[in-house]
Amino acid sequence: MNADLPPGLRSLWDLLDHPEPAPRPGLSLARIVQAAVEAADADGLDAVSMAKIAERLGYTPMSLYRYVNSKNELLLMMLDAVAAVPADLEEPCPDWRTGLERWCDAHWRMLRAHSWIVHLPVTGPPITPNQLAWTDRALAALHPTGLAEADKVQIVLLIATYLQATARLAAELGQSARGESIAAYSTLLGELVDGRRLPALRAAIDAGAYAYPGDMLPEERGLDYRFGLARILDGVQALIPPVLS
Structure with missing residues (x-):
């Protein structure tokens, strides 16, 4: 490979053709990345530093620098480690829209399972093997559209940005997006909003727009991406030449 990449990122690409042997006892790149992912899953990105991960593994911080050049490089490796493309995205779909919906569902599950992803600093466009594999699968889903x-x-950038922003909002809202908090907010709005001053908002409140449907299961309550995604895909549909749509 001739691409100018930092050593750590270069190793990620090299592993595609030359898989790493089973880890031996002791320190390794795989153990460092796994420990960092576990720390972030449990306590967020504040738990990830070279010093904290070294302590978690029982080594000195300088030991980690033999495998990783910087914290930013470690963060990229963590992202690549949790971003393996699920096998079901390789299965054929009846149409482009179903394919993108499946892609978004898998992407959303990944973002919610590792909520620290949405707080990663943006240091450039996607560059790791798994990041680019996700992009490839989304582009493949759009192939039948005949679009340029x-x-x-x-379109893929728009959808990925939308999912990222919605997942970040969901992570930051946390429990305030659950059923009890939404019910309390709806009640509070009902007490505060005067229909003479804010008639449109009052009508939305009275119609239950700020409450979850009564038949929605508690585990399903929370900020969701599907309404917005449907509107984006409607816009994509409008771009497709009629003969292909």
Whole structure:
């Protein structure tokens, strides 16, 4: 590979053709990344530093620098480690929309399972093997549309940005997006909003727009991405030549 990459990222790409042997006892890149992912899953990105991960593994911080050049490089490796593309995205779909919906569902599950992802600093466009594999699968889902390649790339960027922003909002809202908190907020709005001053908002409150449907299961309550995604995909549909749509 001739691409100019930092040593740690280069190793991620090299592993595609030369898989790492089973880890031996002692320190290794795989153990460092796994420990960092476990720390972030449990306590967020504040728990990830070279010193804290070294302590978690029982080594000195300098020992980690033999495998990872910086914290930012470690964060990219963590992202690549949890971003393996699920096998069901390789299965055929009846149409482009179903394919993108499946892609988004898998992407959403990944973002919610590792909520620290949405707080990673943006240091550049996707560059790790698994990041680019996700992009590839989304572009493949759009192949039947006949759209220009540049349009497909913009659509994937739009959808990924939307999912990322919605997942970040969901992570930051936390328990305040659950059923009890939403019910309390709806009640509070009902007490505060005067229909003479804010008639449109009052109508939305009275229609139950700020409450979860009564038949929605508690485990399903929370900020969701599907309404917004449907509107984005409706817009994509409008771009597709009628003969192909």
